[in-house]
Amino acid sequence: MDTNLIVQGPNFEQIKKTDQNKVEYWMARELMPLLGYPNWQKAVEVIGRAAKACINSGENVDNHINRTVKMVKIGSNTMREVPDYMLDRYASVISNCLKSWQVTI
Numbered sequence: 001m002d003t004n005l006i007v008q009g010p011n012f013e014q015i016k017k018t019d020q021n022k023v024e025y026w027m028a029r030e031l032m033p034l035l036g037y038p039n040w041q042k043a044v045e046v047i048g049r050a051a052k053a054c055i056n057s058g059e060n061v062d063n064h065i066n067r068t069v070k071m072v073k074i075g076s077n078t079m080r081e082v083p084d085y086m087l088d089r090y091a092s093v094i095s096n097c098l099k100s101w102q103v104t105i
Contacts, residue, residue, distance in 0.1 A: 012092075026092050028085040029070065035096050043095075047085055050094040064091040 015030045032043035047065060054061045065088075069081040087095065 023088065025086045025088050027070070028087055028095075029082075031087065031092060031095070044083075046095050046098050047087070047091075049098050050087075050091050053094050053098070054091070059090070064088045 011034050012026075012031075015026055015034070016024050017027065018024055028043055028047060029040070032040070037043040037046065051061045051065055054064050066086040068084050068086055070084040071079045072082050074080050
């Protein structure tokens, strides 16, 4: 699998967001389908492994991965919170690599 196409392709850039400090980030629930994760539970496992990879490389996890929540409609115009993560480019690339190469951290 060519990881450059996934992490730098048009779909990846289309879902990119920018915060008030001009820092780029991607929401995990939008990113993970592009990376081929079959379900949210698998994505959460890989995000956990990406956090370990950050620590192993001397990076501060909080600079790259931030837990947040998102409101989703569940029917009858009712909303509920679901967990999500804000991932910077570094964390997004790590998540892609862990999936593509089945790396164990």
